[in-house]
Every structure is written in C-alpha cells, then in structure tokens.
Amino acid sequence: MSDLTKLTLADAVDGLKAKTFSSEELTQAFLGEIASANPTLNAYVEVTGEKALAQARASDAKLAKGEGGDLEGAPLGIKDLFCTEGVQTTAGSNMLRGFVPPYESTVTANLWRDGAVMLGKLNMDEFAMGSANETSAFGPVVNPWKAQGDDAQLTPGGSSGGSASAVAANLCLAATASDTGGSIRQPAAFTGTVGIKPTYGRASRFGMVAFASSLDQAGPITKTVKDSAILLKSMCSFDTKDSTSLDVPTPDWAASVGQSVKGLRIGVPAEYLIDGMPEEIKKLWEQGVEWLKAAGCEIVQISLPHTKYALPTYYIVAPAEASSNLARYDGMRFGHRAEEFTSLDDLYAASRAEGFGKEVQRRLTIGAYVLSAGFYDAYYVRALKVRRRIAEDFDNVWGKVDAILTPSTPSAAFKLGDKQIDPLTMYLNDVFTVTTNLAGLPGISVPAGLDSKGLPLGLQIIGKALDEDTVFKVAGAIEDAAGFVSKPAKWW
Template sequence: MSAPHSTSLTSLTLKGALDGLAARDFTSVELTQAHIEAIEAARPLNAFILETPDKALDMAAASDARRAAGTAGALDGAPLGIKDLFCTEGVRTTACSNILGNFIPQYESTVTANLWRDGAVMLGKLNLDQFAMGSSNETSAFGPVTNPWRGAGSDKALTPGGSSGGSAAAVAADLCLGATATDTGGSIRQPAAFTGTVGIKPTYGRCSRWGVVAFASSLDQAGPIAKTVEDAAILLTAMSGHDPKDSTSLDIPVPDFASFVGKSIKGLRIGVPKEYRVDGMPAEIEKLWADGIAWLKEAGCEIVEVSLPHTKYALPAYYIVAPAEASSNLARYDGMRYGLRADGANLTEVYENTRAEGFGDEVKRRILIGTYVLSAGYYDAYYLKALKVRRRIAEDFDKAWEQCDALLTPTAPSAAFGLGENSNDPIAMYLNDVFTVTTNLAGLPSMSVPAGLDSQGLPLGLQIIGRALDEGTVFSIAGALEKSAGFKTKAAKWW
C-alpha cells in the first residue's frame, strides 16, 4: 500500500479519516505524521504552543496495533489538538499564563481521558487567551494566534477569536481533525464563527470540568471545535459523560449525537429573538440571519418571533458573575505550591510579586473587578443583583420554549477583526460576546455553524440555541443549516 499524499490526509474530515482508517486506506501513523508536518509548516499561526510529535506517533502506533487486533475504539487513530486549559498527564499545562510556569500535571482531565479511552491521538497543546479570559486570543503569554483566514486582497493579520483561538485556527488550517475547547461566555462559538469551523457548547454539566483549569465554575463548559457538524457530534459523544469527580456533572446517559445529524427537522418551531437585532449590526450579518431563517423554512420549520427581554442585561451580569468566580478560583495561584514564585521580603510580598509578574493585564483586570463586586460594601449592589438578573435570563428562555423548540441567532456581531484593533478597549472586546453569554448564564446548549462569507470573503456563523440537554435537536438543525448553506470554503494558505 503506497502512502497517500500528506495534504490529502490533513484535508479529511474526522468522519472521513475514521472511515479511511477502518478501510485500511492508511494507518494512524501515516495520518498522524501528515498532521505533524502540517503543524511544523504552520508555526507562523502560533496555534500550537507545545507540540508532542513523539507522543503522538507512539499513540498512533498503539492505535494501529489495536485496529489490527480488532479492538479499535470510536476515535481510534484520530489526531486531535488539546486546548492548554485541559490538564494532560506528564505534558506541560499552562492555561497560557506565566503564573503556572512549567507546570506538569500528574493527572489527566476527564474530558481528555475520555478521548484517549476511545483511541484518539494527541498532537499537542493549543494556544488560548490567558486563563480563557479574552475574545481575541491576544492575552496569551505565548503571544496571539493568527487566523488562517485573510480578507480579500489583504495581508492584515486577523484574530481567530477567543478564548479558544488556537483550537479554532488549528482546525480551520487542517492541523488536526478536531480540537477540545471551552466556553465560558462564547469561547467555543465565537472562534468557530471567525474561522469557518463548527463549535458546540453543550448543556452545563454534560462534560466534566475535572482537570480543566477553572475560570468561572458556574459558566465553564468543555466542547469540541470541528470541521463539520457530524465531526462535532462524534467528538462531543466521546467527551461527554458523568464524572463523580465533578459535583456539577450530570448523571445521565450520553446519546449518540451523530445519529441526530441528517434527521428531518420538518415541523420544528424555530424562535427568532427580537432582542438580538442590535444597533449597528452589519447588514451582512442581518442578511445571513435572514438566509438562515429562509433555509429553515424550506426545511419545513415554522418560524416564530420570541422575546428574551432581559438580553440587554446579559453582558453586564456576565461581567460581574464571571470575574467574581475568577477572583475566587485564581486565589490558589500564590507561588506556594506550584508554578511561578517571585522573591519577596515576606509572605505578603511573595504573593504580591508572584501575581504581579505571573498574571497578564486582562486577568488582573478581572480579578480586581471580581474582588470588588464580592467585597462587603458592594456584594448586594453588584453580585447579588447579577445573580437575580441571571435567573431572569434563564426564565426568559423557559418562556421561549413554550413557543418554540430551538432559537436561531447570529453567533458574533462581526466577522474576524484585526489583531490589535480592540485590544486597548476592553468594552469593545467584551461586546463580542453579546449573542453568546446568555446561554452560559442559562446553562443551555448552543452551537455555531459556518453559514456564509462577508464582503471581504471572511466566514460568518449562525448560532442555534436548544433546550437544556436537547443537543440532539441542535445537531439536527445544525446539520440542515450546514447542508443548505453549503459552506465549503477554506482559508487560502499563506503560511
């Protein structure tokens, strides 16, 4: 059997690669080697901050042996990228912050353990905004990721979105068959929209948070970024499941999500929330939304206008709740047990110097906001009020479900913007999450599907929001949108 051309191997979907492995068209070692070479050639993107080629080839060889013995798992031999927020046993994990230094975990996160259980191969660790705090992957201690996409006739470097910018860029540039990501306020879906990839944030509690570096524990949820809706379904099935080590993990069976892709969506009622028509939204995004509505109508759906009246309070509530939880979660980074330790004359100075050196500006900003809103004089005015708003936002969705089965919205208010464009304006950066934070506050599944290009030839995404634990319907609608949109464009290779 002659080795196939390596670029044709990296351009495969996850499903296509698994089928090819099963048919013995190529081996996992060949598939993995092709991805290792692609990663080496794509270093200008800065998507991978740690490459593990030797480990990948060992895992691939073990996979080929399992396949030969007839004991292959659901993901056997598929090379994946892992966001550097997931602890990987024996492999450096930093959350892209200097404060963790060269931290090497002695344990494996549950989500990645599930992937290795099913036979997946680890190519390395992916770049992200520091501690997952950011919408452009510019707060990383390893420098920003560059989006593989470029505007028409332009060589301006664009953001891949954040915080899972490395995951999205790596999938878009065919450096891995899929990637793990996390979403606290849109960090899976917004990068997916900016890179022409598919990303799903499942229901809160569907994937274990154990071994994932914490940002805001009541909002964080792991999920995949993939090339197609079906690939995302295959990955989410492997990543999900009950974990007694995570008290918020749901003890419920995991459906075969891929079985929902391709199902008829005739008769479903799709809600269009009127509050998502924000001032100054680009006409191209309005048009994309209208296209999405038309495609779902053609597929036999009924379109219903719904109201989510508390949407305008979602961002302010999110930027109180998330930093409050972050300030509590990040208190453990004190230079005592692991990671960076700066010198100081006494214990207080060691704490202060370690944090001043180790944390980046955005992380410091959020810790300060969080400490402020939790402080004695302001707790009721800010934090408690934000929790009440959060409850109202969840109730808005509960009311909407009386009228519809799922919601359709844009994923992000713009296409990818230039690196450095919003980095000096935190508010402009935070506004990127305007369509995505509501589902984190309510714990609902939501997914971004690439559905079109803007006038510069950059990808735009549509978001589907589902009822809690109803990822199946979300996948069915996403599959129909993917088919109607026929989005097949790839970023032109410049790296």
Template structure:
C-alpha cells in the same frame, strides 16, 4: 489519498477502519503541517510528536486486530486548559509555566480511552479570559483566514483561538475547547469551523483549569456538524469527581443528523437585533431563517426581554468566580513564585503581578471589587438575580419553540490589535453567546456564509437543556443549506 489532513474526522475514522491508511501515516502528515505552519499561526504551544506517534502505532495495532474505540487513531489537538498527564499545561499563563500535571482531565482521559491521538497543546487566551487570543503569555494566535481587502493578520477569536486556528488550518482533525461566555462558538464563527458548547454539566470540568466554575463547559471545534456530534459524544460523561456533572446518558448525536426540521418551531429573538449590527450579519440571519422555513420549519418571533442585561451580568459573575478560583495562585500554594521578596505580602503581590497578565489582573480586580463587603449586594447578588431572569426568559419560550436561531458574532474576524485598547469593545464580541452560558443551555455555531472580504460568518442554534439532539438536527440543515465549502488561502 491526496492530502489526509484535509479530511473530516468521520472520513478519517472510516478510512482507518477500512485500512486505507494508517494512524501513523496521518499523524506524521499533521506533524509535518504543524512544523510548517505553527511559526506563523502560533496555534500550538507544545507539540507532542513522539507521544503522538507512539499512540498512533498502538492504535494501528488495535485496528489491525479489528479492535479500537470510537476515535481510534484520530489525531486531535488539546486546548492548553485541559490537564494532560506528563505534558505541560499552562492555561496560556506565565503563572503556570512549567507545570506538568501528574494526572489527566476527565475529558482527555475519555478521548484516550476511545483511541484518540494527542498532537499537542493548543494556545489560548490566558486562563480563558479573552475574545481574541491576544492575552496569551505565548503571544497571539493568527487566523489562517485573511480578508481579500486587506493583508492584516486577523484574530481567530478567543479564548479557544488555538483550537479554532488549528482546525481551520488543517493542523489537527478536530480539537477540544472550552466555553465560558462564547469561547467555542465565537472562534468557530471567525474561522469557518463548527463549535458546540453542550448543556452545562454534560462534560466533566475535572482537570480543566478553572475560570468561572458555574459557566465553564468543555466542547469540540471541528470541520463539520457530524464531526462535532462524534467528538462531543466521546468528551461527555458522568463524573463523580465533578459535583456539577450530570448523571445522564450520553446519546449518539449522529442519529439526529439527516432528520430535517419539518415540523420544528424555530424561535427568532427580536432582542438580538442590536444597534450597529453590520448589514451582512443581518442578511445572513435572514438567510438562515429562509433556509429553515424552506426545509419545513415554522419560524416564530419570540422575546427574551432580559437579553440586554446579559453582558453586564456576565462581566460581574465571571470575574467574581475568577477572583475566587485564581486566589490559590499566590506563589505559596500554587503557581509562579517571585524571587527576592522581602516579606510574605511582598511575595504574594510580586508573584501575582509577575504571573498574571493585564487582562487577568483587570478581571480579578473587578471580581474582588464586586465581592467586597460594601458592594456584594449591589453588584454580585443583583447579577445573580438577572441571571435567573435570563434563564426564566428561555424557560418561558420553550413551550412555543424547539430551538432558537441567532447570529454567532456581531462581526467577522477583526485584525489583531484592533480592540485591544478598549476592553468594552472586546467584551461586546460575546453579545450573542453569553446568554447560553448564563442559562446553562447548549449552543452551536455553524459556518453559513462569508462577508464582503471573503471572511467566514456563523449562525448560532441554542436549544433546551440536554436537548443537543435538536440543536444538531437544526445545525445539520443549516450546514446542508449553506453549503459552506470556503477554505482559507495558504499564506503561511
């Protein structure tokens, strides 16, 4: 076996069952990769090598007896948003530095029950607020990809930048991530990986550090569509500890792969053609349409008229929920406590000023403003009404189409520092992804091509609520048609 860390999750699971190699062997290989690459990529904030090797040996013992779960022996990376029993969890913030949870998130508990191995905790934008992984208290993550036309360090996207960078750089087989406005799909598109946000409520939010509770949803970033189907099944479950968890069966989504799209109707929303969209993005979208048409799908032009209001609505609702969720981090109840405060008010103010970074402070300020007595109706209530209209737009097209095809992002990965000075430019990165969060729908990003600089570009498939099966079906055809095999050239 040449390089185990380059294998897909499916290939590793098959190889482990066939005893071609051991979990300890591949775990050591990943640990070696992390040691070599992490100083440059900064994907991991905590490495749990000893714990991983213990878990790997336990998996090998189970596999030797012919036992083991669906992910037995597979080494994964965990976004630093998921609480892990006995392992530091910070959500990329100084506010939670040093916090070691005494309990496990439901998603990670599911993974360990299925036999997965934890390599460590992955870097992320602070409290998942960001689109470039530059707001992390641990410093920015770097994309393993570089443009052929420049030596600039590129963002892997955000907030799940560490997850995307680690998967693309072969620092884990696959990774957990979370998506509030595109934080799985945008990093996947920027790194040539696959990322799916399932239907809201599919995966439990218990033990995930909250950003915006009505939008947050866990999902995987993987190397292939098949790997995403495998990992998502283990991540999802009904959980009475999460009041928004859906009491529905978790299907075997790998059964959707290979079915093709003959007879399916694929919607192409005219509102997703935005001013200033690069010609390469439009060309890739057109190519995606042609691939699906050639595979037997019917292409239907549709209208989602309230799309243009999605970003403004999102950037009112998400900060409002964040200001409520993060109010608990005040130095008294939870989080960093400032020293030398002269009064209770001083303690609150100083603790939050020291604990939260600039972007989090910006969003908390916006959230507090739109929830304040004089502006609640004018901003927050109106944004909720717009959200309802966006959901109704989708409801109105599902009798005409089975899934929707759009670009994943308005550009390829940009250089670190490029958009930092202009928050609006940064927020525009979510233009194609936020609608799925606002409507609670499943969405997947599949790598489908490269730009003129050789950087990966993704196509997004959005499906009906709880119809991840069709999303995977369409994504599988896009993956086969695109034949995307490009890999980043090692520079670290």
C-alpha cells in the same frame, strides 16, 4: 500525503477503520503541517510529536486487530486548559509555565479511552479570558483566514483561538475547546469551523483549569457538524469527581445530524437585533431563517426581554468566580513564584503581578470588587437575580419553540491588535453567546457564509437543556443549506 489533513474527523475515523491509511501516516501528516504552519499561526504552544506517534502506533495495532474506540487513531489538538498527565499545561499563562500535571482531565481521559491521538496543546487566551487570543502568554494565534485584498493578520477569536485556527488550517482533525462566555462559538464563527458548547454539566470540569465554575463547559471545535457530534459524545460523561456533572446518558448525536427538521419550531429573538449590527450579519441571519423555513421549520418570533442585561451580568459573575478560582495561583505549591520579595504579602503580590497578564489582573480586580463588602449585594447578588431572569426568558419560550436561531457574533474576525486598547469593545464579542452560558443551555455555531471581504460568519442555534439532539439536527440543516465549503487560501 498532506491531503490526509483535509479529512473530516468522521471520514478519517472511517478511513482508519477501513485501513485506507494508518494512524501513524495521518499523525505524521499533521505533524508535518504543524511544523510548517505553527511558526506563523502559533496555534500550538506545545507539540507532543513523540507521544502522538506512540499513541498512533498503539491505535494502528488495535485497528489491525479490528479493535478500537470511536476515535481510534484520530489525531486531535487539545486546548491547553485541559490538564494532561505528564504534558505541560499552562492555560496560556506565565503563571503555569512549566507546570506538568500528574493527572489527566476527565474530558481528555475520555478521548484517550476512545483511542484519540494527542498532537499537542493548543494556544488560548490566558486562563480563557479574552476574545481575540491576544492575552496568551505565548503570543496571539493567527487566523488562517485573511480579508480579500488585505494582508493584515486577523484574530481567530478567543479564548479557544488555538483550537479554531488549528482546525481551520488542518493542523488537527478536530480540537477540544472550552466556552465560558462564547470561547468555543466565537472562534468557530471567526474561522469557518463548527463549535458547540453543550448543556452545563454534560462535560466534566475535573482537570480543566477553572475560569468561572458555573459557566465553564468543554466542547469541540471541528470541521463539520457531524464531527462535533462525534467528538462531543466522547468528551461528555457523568463524573463523580465534578459535583455539577449531570448523571444523564450521552446520546449518539451523530445519528441526528442530517435528520429532517420538518415541523420544528425555530425561535427568532427580537432582542438579538442589536444596534449597530452589521448589515451582513443581519442578512445572514435572515438567510438562516429562510433556509430553515425551506427545510420545513416553523419560524416563531420570540422575545427574550432580559437579553440586554446578559453581558453586564456575565462580566460580574465570571470575574467574581475567577477572582476566587485563581486565588490558588499564589506561588506556594506550583506555578510562578517571584524571586524577590520582602514579606509574605509581597510574595503573593509579586508572584501574581509577574505571573498574570493584564487582562487576567483586570478581571480578578473586577471580581474582587464585586464581591467586596458593601458592593456584594449591589453587584453580585443582583447579577445572580438577573441571571435567573435570563434563564426564565428561555424557559418561557420553550413551550413555543424547539430551538432558537441567532447570529454567533456581531462581526467577522477583526485585525489582531484592533480592540486591545478598549476592553469594553472586546467584551461585546460575547453579546450573542453569553446568554447560553448564563442559562446553562447548549449552543452551536455553524459557518453559514462569507462576508463581503470573504471572511466566514456563523449562525448560532440554541437548544433546550440536554436537547443537543435538536441543536445538531438544526445545525445540520443550516450546514446543508449553506453548503459552506470555503477554506482559507493557504498563505502560511
């Protein structure tokens, strides 16, 4: 029954409703795949087989009575950033190894409300800080894709590397992920999957281990645009437990996917054509423009002049918030605590030095630095001003365009270990994605083609705040035109 794992979320939900197969069968199929693949791909940090089967049986009982929610019986993977009641939640860190929250994140609670089944917790960069899934305390995740004629293992991207790899390798129907600077869209692009970061405030951050509060948003990684629309709808809700949650209705986005994009005005920002961009990425972008033109869109050349400041701004704002958000990991109430210490300060220092990996420590140090007396105005306050300008750049073009088309990443998936030595090169991965986090806008990555080595590449569609509807429409059009059906050849 391993074919079941190749189903899209939409088809699986339909099949479950039609009782073509049971949730238990489907869940068993995924657990089987995970058992064989995970030792190689390392996508899951914990597989919750028994819980999954119990949920599956409960779903089958509901389905048998013709009941059940939008995701009834659908086995999903959950990024280990979402707190799951009674199930270890680590955020990919030794700091939280063994931490079992007595509470459920709002996003996952919404999924269980709609009948989803949890297969397990997905690997990720430590505290979502990374673009290659190499900072995880549980080791790197491996991309199921390989370059033609090269056996080297590639990164699935990060920080939601586990989510992307699991979806691409059919280790779940779809997965939750989170995106602070590109952590959904970059891994989606690297693995030939679809990933959307919704408008800031659509998905509740309650129970999501925080990285940078003003940038963090949950979203799905899925096999198709429609699947993303379905899963995102379940994930989003207004939540009084999150002060930044938006009190807006969650539309039925799946209905938009496949609708005509005729007459939509699509912006192409000059500033995203960066120096050193691989020709293949440029070509793919041009191809995307042609596809949309052919589908009846009007193409508008636009300028987002502050784009070049987005990456430095992001690498001030995000570490600053992180340096404060991660202060709670002090060895006092939960998480790792050093066994040997000489004083209170030493206990803090030792616990955090042992519990946090190098990249987390680097960012916390940067964050503490940019907030410190004498530097606060020069770095943090200035970054907030630039952030406002970046948001205004978008505001200024929305009168002229309905959505914006850009590449998702400046490259295809690279080799594991390739960029570890140089954090700055690693940070460049986020160059096309951080702008939407800074501006709070929705952005989706859709697989649009393969590069010359046979690796997937993605295109990004950015929309107005709360206009995921248009984003899904355009993404659907790209998906249709690209006809991207490639899957990684199974080698694991």
